[in-house]
Amino acid sequence: MTYNQPELRTVDVTRYVTPLREGGSLPAIVEADDTFMYVLKFRGAGQGVKALIAELIGGEVARLLGFKVPEIVFMTLDEAFGRTEPDEEIQDLLRASEGLNLALHYLSGAITFDALVTKVDSELASRIVWLDCFLNNVDRTARNTNMLMWHKELWLIDHGAALYFHHSWHNWVEQAKKPFAQVKDHVLLPRAEALSETDEAFKAILSPEKLKAIVALIPDHWLLVDAPFETPEEHRQAYLDFLTTRLSHSEVFVNAAQDARKALI
Incomplete structure (x- = not known):
């Protein structure tokens, strides 16, 4: 399809x-x-x-x-x-x-998520932790959760600190295969009890075709700014290659997250 x-x-x-x-x-x-x-x-x-x-x-x-x-x-x-x-x-x-x-x-009237006030079930916590490990998102900590409660539902915002490897593109292929060390600071890690089940479900959704469609949204002229690649097409392909490589090695960051969680509890 x-x-x-x-x-x-x-x-x-x-x-x-x-x-x-x-x-x-x-x-x-x-x-x-x-x-x-x-x-x-x-x-x-x-x-x-x-x-x-x-x-x-x-x-x-x-x-x-x-x-x-x-x-x-x-x-x-x-x-x-x-x-x-x-x-x-x-x-x-x-x-x-x-x-x-x-x-x-703009979600008018939304309030900042507070883990001490709002309890998140293990399934949702696992899904969010998996997402942030996949994206290398360093900005979902207790100090700055980047989550909002709006109409009694949890919303994710602000992913600008994700994919931090692209600020230099140094050894990006190796970076794609590495665990996400900062997961130890993730605000929802203590509740993430279903990471293995989440990994199986999300890998079935994130096909290369779907990831390619998302990467294709990046405007060409954004890809020409401070770019280590000769063309926007090469730059866009590198993003896709990073995401697909990381997905195929997801057990690395899942295992690391599970170990980090065990160390917390």
Whole structure:
């Protein structure tokens, strides 16, 4: 059966509402021309387009696996916003981010997930831990869970710190086969009792065809920024090769996560 490639809508920023200063890269709440509110991630911030690529791949892989993730859209930022912003730091960020950026639908009224308040069952905890091991997502700790409770359901946000290998692409093939050492700090690791069952289920979902469809969403011009590859096609193929290699060696990070959990309990 042919897998239909997912599509991301493109919207334009119509109103800059407020910066989210708790984020290191100063994401912002904005309104778009579809009248919805979004959390805008700027390509001119911190880690640049690499963080946006990680956000895109991580979020769409999570969605494919059945997690609740806010809609991800491409968002165009006009140069006019940089001219009218009075805050110099934000002004510089806006000017550096003119053109195509990435945004997530704003979940108005959502509250930050607190593991001491909300108990997560072992199946869901195992699924989230597996996802973050697969994506090398270092940012799901008790200090910063990057999960929200919205309408009594758990939502995953902010995967920009995932796939950290791509900031250098050094020994990336070997990196794909390694355990995820930072799993020991994962906020849900103590509850992740079903990692083996999760591994079997998720490997059946994440076919190379489906992963290729997600990687195909990355805009070509993002793949030309600070790229160690000659063409966007080669760069995109490297992302796919990393993901498929990591998936085929998933027992490595699953076993490491199980060992880390045993050390905790």
